[in-house]
Amino acid sequence: MTSMSMKPQVSPAQTGVWVGIAAITMSFAAYSSALIVRQGANPDWQHFTLPRILFFNTLVVVASSATLYAARPRSAATVDRSGTVTAVDAPHRNWLYVTILLGFLFLFGQILAWRNLVDQGITLASGPSSSFFYLLTAMHGLHLLGGLTGLFYVVYRVRRSTTERAVRAYGAASLYWHFMTVLWIYLFALLATRI
Amino acid sequence: MSSPVSSHSAGPQGFWRKYVFSLDHKVIGRQYLDLSLVALTTGMILSWLMRMHLGWPTKAIPGLGAIAPEAAGGIITPEYYLSLMTMHGTIMVFFVLTTAPFAGFGNFILPIQIGAEDMAFPRFNMMSFWVTFVAFVILVAAFFVPEGPPLSGWTAYAPLSAVGKDAGPGQGWGQTLWVISIGTFCIAQLLGSLNFIATTLDLRTKGMSLARMPFSTWAWFITSVIGLIAFSVLLPACVLLLLDRVAGTSFFIPAGLVISDRLQPHAGGSPLLWQHLFWFFGHPEVYIAILPGFGIVSHILPAVTRKPLLGPRVFIACMIAIAFLSYTVWGHHMFMSGMNPFSATVFSVPTLIITIPAAITTLLWIGTLYGAKLRFNTAALFCLAFISVFVSGGISGFFLAQPAIDSYLHGTYFVVGHFHFVMGVAAMFGILAGTYFWFPKMFGRMMNERLGKIHFFLTFIGVYCIFMPMHYLGLGGNVRRYSAFTVDYMKGSVPLHRFITVAALFTGAAQLIFFYNLIRSRFRGQIATDNPWEATSLEWTTSSPPPHDNFGGHHPVVYHGPNEYGVAGRNGDYIMQNSPEPDPATPTAAARTPATA
Numbered sequence: 150m151t152s153m154s155m156k157p158q159v160s161p162a163q164t165g166v167w168v169g170i171a172a173i174t175m176s177f178a179a180y181s182s183a184l185i186v187r188q189g190a191n192p193d194w195q196h197f198t199l200p201r202i203l204f205f206n207t208l209v210v211v212a213s214s215a216t217l218y219a220a221r222p223r224s225a226a227t228v229d230r231s232g233t234v235t236a237v238d239a240p241h242r243n244w245l246y247v248t249i250l251l252g253f254l255f256l257f258g259q260i261l262a263w264r265n266l267v268d269q270g271i272t273l274a275s276g277p278s279s280s281f282f283y284l285l286t287a288m289h290g291l292h293l294l295g296g297l298t299g300l301f302y303v304v305y306r307v308r309r310s311t312t313e314r315a316v317r318a319y320g321a322a323s324l325y326w327h328f329m330t331v332l333w334i335y336l337f338a339l340l341a342t343r344i
Numbered sequence: 345m346s347s348p349v350s351s352h353s354a355g356p357q358g359f360w361r362k363y364v365f366s367l368d369h370k371v372i373g374r375q376y377l378d379l380s381l382v383a384l385t386t387g388m389i390l391s392w393l394m395r396m397h398l399g400w401p402t403k404a405i406p407g408l409g410a411i412a413p414e415a416a417g418g419i420i421t422p423e424y425y426l427s428l429m430t431m432h433g434t435i436m437v438f439f440v441l442t443t444a445p446f447a448g449f450g451n452f453i454l455p456i457q458i459g460a461e462d463m464a465f466p467r468f469n470m471m472s473f474w475v476t477f478v479a480f481v482i483l484v485a486a487f488f489v490p491e492g493p494p495l496s497g498w499t500a501y502a503p504l505s506a507v508g509k510d511a512g513p514g515q516g517w518g519q520t521l522w523v524i525s526i527g528t529f530c531i532a533q534l535l536g537s538l539n540f541i542a543t544t545l546d547l548r549t550k551g552m553s554l555a556r557m558p559f560s561t562w563a564w565f566i567t568s569v570i571g572l573i574a575f576s577v578l579l580p581a582c583v584l585l586l587l588d589r590v591a592g593t594s595f596f597i598p599a600g601l602v603i604s605d606r607l608q609p610h611a612g613g614s615p616l617l618w619q620h621l622f623w624f625f626g627h628p629e630v631y632i633a634i635l636p637g638f639g640i641v642s643h644i645l646p647a648v649t650r651k652p653l654l655g656p657r658v659f660i661a662c663m664i665a666i667a668f669l670s671y672t673v674w675g676h677h678m679f680m681s682g683m684n685p686f687s688a689t690v691f692s693v694p695t696l697i698i699t700i701p702a703a704i705t706t707l708l709w710i711g712t713l714y715g716a717k718l719r720f721n722t723a724a725l726f727c728l729a730f731i732s733v734f735v736s737g738g739i740s741g742f743f744l745a746q747p748a749i750d751s752y753l754h755g756t757y758f759v760v761g762h763f764h765f766v767m768g769v770a771a772m773f774g775i776l777a778g779t780y781f782w783f784p785k786m787f788g789r790m791m792n793e794r795l796g797k798i799h800f801f802l803t804f805i806g807v808y809c810i811f812m813p814m815h816y817l818g819l820g821g822n823v824r825r826y827s828a829f830t831v832d833y834m835k836g837s838v839p840l841h842r843f844i845t846v847a848a849l850f851t852g853a854a855q856l857i858f859f860y861n862l863i864r865s866r867f868r869g870q871i872a873t874d875n876p877w878e879a880t881s882l883e884w885t886t887s888s889p890p891p892h893d894n895f896g897g898h899h900p901v902v903y904h905g906p907n908e909y910g911v912a913g914r915n916g917d918y919i920m921q922n923s924p925e926p927d928p929a930t931p932t933a934a935a936r937t938p939a940t941a
Contacts, residue, residue, distance in 0.1 A: 161464035164542040168572065172534055175576035179624075183584060183617060187595060191612035274592030277612060284587065 162321035170328050173292060177332065180288065181339060184281045188343060195276045199341060200265040206258035207337055213251035214330040217300075217323050220244030222316050239312045240319040245304050248326070252297045259286055278344045285336050289329070296326045355892030365474075367466035368892060372473050373452025374786065376443050379477060383439035386484070388852050390432040397425060399838075399845035401828035414492040414513065425827030426495035427514050431486070433498030434522065437629065438529050439480050441771045445636035446571070447476070447536050449778050450564040452786060454540065456883040457561045459549025459900045459922075461893045464542040468535050475532035483525035486518040494519035497825070499626065500526075502596030502618035503608075506588040510604040520589055527582035530575040537575070540568035549882075551902030556921065558881040558906040559653065562660050563639020566667050567632050573671070574628040581621035588613070619681055623674035630767050631670045634734075635663060637774025638705060641727045643906075644781050645709060647879040648724035649716035650917055652907040654708045662701035662708075669698040679747045680754045688747040695745040699738065706735060722796030723877075726777035729804045730770055736808075737765025740815060755825075758818025761811045769807045776803075776858075783862075784876050788888045789869030795861040799854060806851025813840050878918055881906045885922050 188194045222238040263286070266272075266279065273283045299322035306315040356362050366372060396405055397420040404418030414424045455463055463469045486493040491513040496505040500522065509516040544565045548557070557565075584595040588610070596618045597610035646653050653659060675683065675691030709731050718724055740762040744750050753759060783791045822829065822837045829837050875884035882902070886895050900922040908919035911928040919925060 161542045161546040164546050165465060165538055168538045168541045172538065172572050172576040175573050176580045179577040179580040179621060183580065183595065183621065186617050186620070187612075187614060190614035190617070191599070193599070193612035273587070274594075277594060280587070280593040280595065284583070288583075 160317045160321070162317060163324065166321045166324045166328075169325070173328070173332070177285075177288070177336070180281075180285060184285075184339070184343060187277050187281070191277075193276065194278050196278065196344060197266075197269075197271055199282075199344065200262040202258050202262050202265065203337060203340075206255050206262070207333065209251050209255045209258060210330050210333050213248050213255065214327050216244050216251060217248040217326050220248060220319070221323070222312075222319065239307050239315045240303060242304060242307050245300060245307070249297060249300050249304075252293060252300065252326075256290055256293065259290055262286070282340060282344055285340065289333055289336055292332070293329050296322070296329045299325055365470060367462070367470050369451050369455050369463045369466070369469060370786075370890065370894075372469050373448055373450070375473050376448035376451060376476070379473075379480060380440045380444035380448055383435050383443065383480060387432050387435040387440060388855070390428050390435070392849060392852060393420065394425060394428050394432065395845040395848045397827060398829070399842040401830055412487075412492070420827060422827040423495055423513050424492065426497070426512075426825065427493040427518070429825065430495055430497050430514075430522075431483075431493045434483060434526070435480075436768065437498055437633070438526065439476075439483075441633035441767065442533065442571075442629070443476060444775045445640070445771060445778065446564065446567050446632060447472070447533075449560075449636065449640070449775075449782065450540060450567075451536075453782060453883055454561055454564050455543060455547065456886065456890060456894050457558045457881050458544065458547060458552050459882050459895070459902065460543060460547035461895075461899075463539050464547055465539050468539050472532045472535035472539065475528060475535070479525045479528035479532060482521050482528060486514070486521040486525075489517040489521065491516055492518055494522045496522075499622055500585065500618075501622075502585065502588070502615045503598065503601055503603075503613070506585055506596045506613075506618075507601070507603055507608050507610070508589055510606050510608070520586070523582050523586045523589065527579055527586065530579035530582065533571050533575045534579070537568040537572040540564060541572065544568075549899045549902060552882075552921075555657075556902055556905045558639075559642035559656070559659065560636070560639035560881075563635050563642075563663060566663050567635045567639075570628045570635070570667050570670060571632050574625040574632065577621060578625035581618065581625070584621075585618065616678075616681060616683070619678050620674070623677045624671070626677060627674040628667075628670040630763075631666055633767050633771040634774070635666070637730055637734075637771050637777075638663060640774045640778045640781070641709060641730050642705075643881070644723050644727050644777055645712050646907060646909045647781075647877045648719045648721065648727070649712055649909075650719070651712055651716050651910045654711040656905070656907050659705055659708050662705045665701040666698060669694055669701070673698060676745060676750075679750045685747065692745055692747055696742070699742065699745075702734075702738060706731060706738075721780070721877075722791070722793055722800055723777050723781035725797065725800045725804075726773050726780060729800070730773040730777060732804075733765050733773060733807065734770040736812075737762055737767070737770060741766060753818055755823050756818035757814040757822045757824050760824050761814030761818060764811045764814070765807075769811065776800075779862075781877065782883075783865065784872030785883055785888050785890070787866050787869070788872055789865055789867075790872050790876065791865040791869060792861050795857055795864075799857045799861065802854035802857070803851060806847055806854060809847035810844050810851060813844055816840070875920075878916060880904070880908055880918050880920050882921055885920055 220241045222240050263283065266282070271279045273280055303315065303318045303322045306318040355368060356366070363371065393405060393408065402419075405415070405420070406418060408415050408420070409418040412424070414427065415421065420428070451463070451469065455461070494500070494505070494514045495512055496515065496519060500519070504511050504515070505519055505523075507515070508519075544561065587593045588595050588597055592609070594610040594613040596615055597608060597613040598615060599611035601608040601610065642653050642659055672694040673691060675687060676695045679688050740758065744753060744759065744762060780791055780796055783789075817837050817840060820837065822834055829835060829841065872888045874886065874888055877884070882900055883890070885900060902921045903924055904919050904921050904927060906921055908928070910917055911919055913919035913928070914923060914925050919928065
């Protein structure tokens with residue numbers, strides 16, 4: 150049995166990430182609705198131009214999803230009679246390193262965006278729009294740091310444990326990472342249209 | 345019948361790994377229960393202080409002046425009264441009603457009921473307990489900071505909670521600690537809920553289909569879904585509030601706000617936004633507290649009535665309906681907030697609709713009880729008491745669900761009586777029923793039934809004496825959150841307040857019997873058999889207490905649902921879930937017809 154995208158065995162880790170995605174979606178829905186309500190509550194909302202580097206950061210995070218996909222275990226998986234899936238190919242370490250690097254590059258770019266705004270005198274407390282800008286980018290960054298931890302864990306699994314466990318860790322971590330990319334695209338669209 | 349477990353281990357033996365930083369869900373469940381017992385005692389003492397002050401506002405409370413500088417000479421100031429109220433509410437709602445029935449019993453029992461060795465993520469599980477513990481320590485620390493604990497209530501309404509020191513004593517450091525504590529608690533609960541959901545979905549043993557899950561497992565599962573959504577909204581709300589307090593943002597603080605003669609340096613925020621975010625969490629929180637009680641009662645009732653629960657699928661459907669509807673009704677806490685009357689009507693309708701599944705479950709319990717030869721043990725009594733107070737508290741909910749009536753009653757003791765019955769005491773009775781029922785499984789010894797019954801009757805009569813009169817006080821216009829009623833038209837309510845105070849002190853003292861029973865039974869109780877209640881679910885198939893991996897190197901295989909009572913089974917009038925005997929064709933005559941003879 151061969152397939153290009155090896156589906157890892159359904160594991161609690163995978164379920165856990167899906168449930169985590171539900172929770173994170175809910176909390177960003179709360180932030181978003183707070184933004185919309187706050188913007189409508191009073192006329193003190195000041196629009197400002199988003200730092201240009203955010204476009205570059207968006208490209209970086211999309212690229213990181215692509216490189217993480219490139220790291221997927223390529224070759225066949227075997228399924229024995231009890232239904233246990235054994236992968237014969239581990240996630241590719243070099244692509245994982247590239248992904249991690251792009252992840253840090255994205256965070257660095259976000260910090261540059263903050264610096265850019267601070268230089269213009271736009272700070273966390275200077276107005277409601279900037280409050281939400283810093284808040285949403287910071288929250289996304291924190292969650293992305295969690296994703297980076299997950300990727301480091303996959304690297305550790307690739308180096309130290311069985312292929313099967315590495316593939317399972319890859320499945321859960323990459324699901325979370327792709328969600329971080331989608332979440333950023335959503336946030337970028339929200340910020341671009343509202344701020 | 346069972347299948348072997350791949351990795352069987354005897355469990356860690358060192359003190360720290362075994363009792364403190366344990367990964368074993370049974371130890372973690374007990375840690376949660378111990379924490380909530382400490383929290384319960386703290387919260388109860390706070391309520392005594394409030395009650396004593398309400399009964400005799402001019403009398404000094406002996407010793408209080410020495411430990412609380414805010415209450416000089418033992419007299420509680422109006423501000424300190426609000427601090428006590430805030431801490432009582434926060435501790436009880438978060439660290440007792442959420443922690444004990446859901447995190448505590450759920451952790452201990454759920455993995456065993458589905459035939460798993462442990463939770464899906466044991467390390468997350470340990471983390472969520474210790475994060476909860478840290479949250480509790482941060483909250484209690486508010487007693488010891490300058491100017492004492494916050495006074496904005498457990499709901500922490502902005503802008504009072506957002507502007508800092510100017511808003512009153514305790515609104516400086518005390519309120520900041522409160523926000524950090526609740527935010528931390530949210531993280532712990534999110535980790536816990538995630539763990540419960542993954543465990544229930546992925547770790548069920550062979551044969552344990554969703555339809556065969558015990559009712560308590562269903563209740564914890566649904567509760568964890570509610571918790572996941574609710575706490576993921578409260579956490580952002582706490583982050584926004586904290587930023588308003590410490591970083592100078594204006595999410596919740598409106599422009600031109602003057603407090604204590606000082607213009608607040610914030611602009612444009614929306615205080616109502618906090619209420620919306622808070623109650624979007626706050627109302628589902630009511631069901632986080634009560635649904636585990638639903639599950640516990642439905643789990644225990646068949647075992648004590650020796651009849652299957654009436655309408656098991658309807659019961660589960662009702663819980664799911666309640667979970668869904670709980671997200672549509674938050675605005676009914678805000679009828680008085682100045683919201684559009686049309687919105688109030690919109691929120692009123694689902695509020696009334698949610699009473700339907702709640703009423704159906706109540707009828708199912710009563711139908712199960714009908715004609716049963718009840719085994720009157722303490723667990724059974726607390727189940728009956730749960731139904732009683734749930735109905736009493738639920739009925740007053742009909743009044744409050746209507747904006748026109750609520751606008752009169754909302755600020756009064758009627759609401760205090762209502763939510764203490766339906767959320768506080770009912771959930772508490774669920775916890776107590778669970779304690780008497782599962783104690784033998786947790787510690788391998790039976791609790792003392794005679795002491796249990798004395799505890800039950802004193803508590804049951806006590807809570808009615810405390811909370812029933814509050815409804816009359818509320819109807820008479822007695823406002824809540826005031827620290828004394830000595831000087832104005834409410835003077836006439838003082839005798840009734842004194843009665844409530846005396847009842848509260850007595851009921852609280854009756855809990856000493858429970859504590860004594862807990863400690864004594866732990867060491868001196870009669871040795872429990874594996875299945876002392878002749879119940880069907882998997883926790884009763886293993887030893888009491890269960891071994892480290894729950895089933896001694898095996899996973900049980902499940903053949904039946906949990907509701908096989910009143911049937912001709914191999915061991916008596918019930919069939920264990922893991923018993924390979926065939927399903928009974930028809931229930932025995934005794935189970936079908938009420939015992940009227």
